[in-house]
Amino acid sequence: MNAIVESLPAAPQPERSAARTVAAKEWLELRRGPRGRLLAALMAVLMGVALVGGAVQYERGHQERDAAQDADRSLWNSQGEKDAHSAAHFGQWAFKPPSLLALADPGVDAYSGGAVWMEAHKRNEMQFRPARDSGVTARMGGLTLAFVLQAVLPLVIIVLGFNALSGERERGTLRQLLGQGVTPQALALGKGLALLRGLAWLLLPLAALLVLSGALLAASGQGAGAVQRALAWVGGHTLYLAGFVALTLAVSALARSSRAALVTLLALWLLATFVAPRVMTEVARSSVALPSAQEFRERISAERAKTFGHDETHPAFAAYKAELLAQYKVQRVEDLPLNFRGLALRRDDEMGYSIYDRLFGELDAAITQQDVLRQAPGALLPLLAMQPLSMALAGTDTRHHRHFAQAAEAHRRVIQTMTSEDLIRNQRYGDTAYVSPAALWAKVPPFDYPPPSAAWALRGVWGALGLLLGWVLLSTTLAAVAVRRLRAV
Amino acid sequence: MLEARQLTKRYGDTLALDKLDLTVAPGEVFCLLGPNGAGKTTTVNLFLNFVSPTSGQALVCGIDAAQDPQRARRALAYIPEMVTLYPALSGAENLGYFSTLADGVQRPPAELLRLLTQAGLDAARAAQKVGGYSKGMRQKVGIAIAMARGAKALLLDEPTSGLDPRAANEFAGSIDTLRRQGVAVLMVTHDLFLAKQCATRVGIMQRGRLVTVIDAATVDPVGLERVYLDSSMEVAA
Numbered sequence: 001m002n003a004i005v006e007s008l009p010a011a012p013q014p015e016r017s018a019a020r021t022v023a024a025k026e027w028l029e030l031r032r033g034p035r036g037r038l039l040a041a042l043m044a045v046l047m048g049v050a051l052v053g054g055a056v057q058y059e060r061g062h063q064e065r066d067a068a069q070d071a072d073r074s075l076w077n078s079q080g081e082k083d084a085h086s087a088a089h090f091g092q093w094a095f096k097p098p099s100l101l102a103l104a105d106p107g108v109d110a111y112s113g114g115a116v117w118m119e120a121h122k123r124n125e126m127q128f129r130p131a132r133d134s135g136v137t138a139r140m141g142g143l144t145l146a147f148v149l150q151a152v153l154p155l156v157i158i159v160l161g162f163n164a165l166s167g168e169r170e171r172g173t174l175r176q177l178l179g180q181g182v183t184p185q186a187l188a189l190g191k192g193l194a195l196l197r198g199l200a201w202l203l204l205p206l207a208a209l210l211v212l213s214g215a216l217l218a219a220s221g222q223g224a225g226a227v228q229r230a231l232a233w234v235g236g237h238t239l240y241l242a243g244f245v246a247l248t249l250a251v252s253a254l255a256r257s258s259r260a261a262l263v264t265l266l267a268l269w270l271l272a273t274f275v276a277p278r279v280m281t282e283v284a285r286s287s288v289a290l291p292s293a294q295e296f297r298e299r300i301s302a303e304r305a306k307t308f309g310h311d312e313t314h315p316a317f318a319a320y321k322a323e324l325l326a327q328y329k330v331q332r333v334e335d336l337p338l339n340f341r342g343l344a345l346r347r348d349d350e351m352g353y354s355i356y357d358r359l360f361g362e363l364d365a366a367i368t369q370q371d372v373l374r375q376a377p378g379a380l381l382p383l384l385a386m387q388p389l390s391m392a393l394a395g396t397d398t399r400h401h402r403h404f405a406q407a408a409e410a411h412r413r414v415i416q417t418m419t420s421e422d423l424i425r426n427q428r429y430g431d432t433a434y435v436s437p438a439a440l441w442a443k444v445p446p447f448d449y450p451p452p453s454a455a456w457a458l459r460g461v462w463g464a465l466g467l468l469l470g471w472v473l474l475s476t477t478l479a480a481v482a483v484r485r486l487r488a489v
Numbered sequence: 490m491l492e493a494r495q496l497t498k499r500y501g502d503t504l505a506l507d508k509l510d511l512t513v514a515p516g517e518v519f520c521l522l523g524p525n526g527a528g529k530t531t532t533v534n535l536f537l538n539f540v541s542p543t544s545g546q547a548l549v550c551g552i553d554a555a556q557d558p559q560r561a562r563r564a565l566a567y568i569p570e571m572v573t574l575y576p577a578l579s580g581a582e583n584l585g586y587f588s589t590l591a592d593g594v595q596r597p598p599a600e601l602l603r604l605l606t607q608a609g610l611d612a613a614r615a616a617q618k619v620g621g622y623s624k625g626m627r628q629k630v631g632i633a634i635a636m637a638r639g640a641k642a643l644l645l646d647e648p649t650s651g652l653d654p655r656a657a658n659e660f661a662g663s664i665d666t667l668r669r670q671g672v673a674v675l676m677v678t679h680d681l682f683l684a685k686q687c688a689t690r691v692g693i694m695q696r697g698r699l700v701t702v703i704d705a706a707t708v709d710p711v712g713l714e715r716v717y718l719d720s721s722m723e724v725a726a
Contacts, residue, residue: 017593018590018593021586021589021590021593022590025575025578025582025586028577028578028582029575029577029578032577033577171573172569172571172573173573173574173575175539175569176567176569176572176573176587177587177590178537178539178562179537179539179562179567179569179644180562180563180567180587180590180591180638181559181560181562181563181591182590182591183559487539488537488539489534489539489540
């Protein structure tokens with residue numbers, strides 16, 4: 001007896017090695033079977049169409065923005081001799097540069113707009129919202145790479161893997177495999193590795209393409225951080241999809257039949273992909289109220305009514321005038337050492353700044369609260385976590401728009417300050433004939449907006465990233481528990 | 490070597506196997522005969538630990554299958570009533586897959602072909618996808634898997650059910666080859682002729698109990714049938 005026991009294989013097949021063997025066989029079957037080939041072709045076409053479509057849109061947006069920016073700048077520079085405050089009213093456009101990954105995930109670009117009109121006295125909202133000008137099809141969402149990865153690819157994983165373990169049980173091969181001494185864990189791991197290998201075949205070329213494009217952009221000085229963003233974007237999606245691989249295996253192990261596994265997984269996919277985002281948007285909207293655009297404008301108007309603008313009869317104007325006269329110990333504004341009109345314009349701007357900062361700050365805080373609430377169930381319904389992460393890395397989420405809008409507002413203030421300062425220093429009181437020199441306009445620096453870094457983008461979505469990791473952890477744990485319960489009979 | 494010690498399995502109030510004591514020595518083919526529900530497949534499932542014993546032990550080469558199921562399974566080969574294979578793979582690829590899973594050894598194509606032909610499969614069919622195989626051909630792949638494993642013990646559960654006489658005869662020849670190599674074979678069957686042809690000993694089970702064990706060499710198929718029927722009637726009485 002001892003001799004027999006000793007003659008048994010001393011080092012039984014390690015689980016990792018068994019998993020690799022299973023994975024290799026699964027991969028072979030996947031390549032040979034019509035299901036694998038068909039889905040691979042479908043995914044290649046969908047991703048290709050989405051990528052090309054996104055690239056065309058990106059290039060068009062880039063060209064249009066550059067052309068509009070140049071045209072607007074030359075209009076500004078060619079104003080000639082002019083009253084400085086009139087020039088401030090003449091205004092300028094600030095155009096948001098499209099990020100590379102906007103071609104993959106346009107995010108809220110179509111709804112938030114891509115440019116801000118910078119003018120005297122007013123902080124404007126962003127303009128040029130393609131969704132407003134498009135038909136219903138555009139508002140329903142086009143075929144973007146993000147949609148393919150976030151909605152279609154999980155479905156492909158489900159179709160490829162729903163019978164990964166239930167099918168083995170139904171065919172009777174599970175009994176044979178377990179009878180060979182293969183552990184359910186090794187079997188499931190092998191199946192999972194094969195599905196991940198399929199994903200890698202789709203995602204690695206995409207990652208290479210995005211990273212290469214990012215590197216080329218960075219080399220041309222246009223896309224700092226684009227490489228890191230592309231890597232993190234693909235990495236985030238890999239996590240998201242790995243969770244679906246684990247979930248598919250878990251359901252396949254738990255379900256009584258392959259049909260039951262498929263129905264369950266399709267129901268979960270529908271819930272996670274289409275129902276949850278809508279429901280959570282409504283929950284967030286009803287929990288944290290946002291003012292309508294009209295209400296917000298009215299609120300600003302009401303606050304701005306406390307400032308004087310050009311109204312010399314406004315009590316705030318009279319108060320400022322009195323304050324200045326007292327400060328300089330003079331009786332008349334004509335005796336002030338600086339131009340009173342310029343000073344008043346500057347004061348009015350400063351009063352406006354604090355109003356805008358407060359009201360826009362409140363609006364941004366409410367939007368952030370909504371975002372946090374919307375993504376809260378992200379560990380269970382992962383698209384709720386994946387979407388904000390994807391948009392953040394693509395630079396197309398509300399936080400990036402806010403960042404741009406704040407940069408534009410800061411630039412508007414630079415313009416206001418420069419024009420008011422010219423009046424303060426150079427115009428004599430009552431000299432209505434005074435015009436600022438044409439050279440002044442070129443001294444106003446052009447609006448230069450370096451996009452924030454990848455680290456900045458990630459800092460805003462730590463919560464979503466944590467939820468995504470939670471999703472992977474939960475689905476993997478579920479798979480581990482389900483596989484442990486896998487029985488031959 | 491396979492050994493059952495007071496092996497008992499109860500499903501609720503139903504006693505599926507009652508204190509089975511059985512030893513199958515190396516180079517021995519022990520056939521378990523009995524009607525449906527006699528406890529034959531339960532015995533196989535207990536050696537594989539697909540179900541846990543209520544009491545007693547199922548030992549594979551001295552390893553308690555309930556205590557260390559993975560190691561016990563690695564020590565034996567198992568051929569079910571219907572060997573199920575992966576239809577998109579060839580016979581050789583299926584053999585390669587199952588045998589590599591069992592011991593981690595990747596066998597060269599020539600060795601896979603040798604094993605398949607040794608198990609009785611036509612060499613020309615080895616490279617064809619098993620989707621087109623008959624049941625007999627799939628059973629031969631099952632035998633080849635068992636051979637590749639070099640297992641010391643073999644469990645067979647109704648292996649010739651549905652096979653034509655010629656295929657069943659070829660299968661019996663393969664079992665005999667394994668027996669001569671010193672493998673301990675426990676075969677569950679309804680086929681009295683196969684039992685007589687292959688077995689060194691025959692056990693007859695009724696209602697979860699091993700009621701008779703006879704030396705296969707001492708009876709002919711007709712005599713075996715008589716013993717089987719007598720055992721059934723005694724238990725019924």
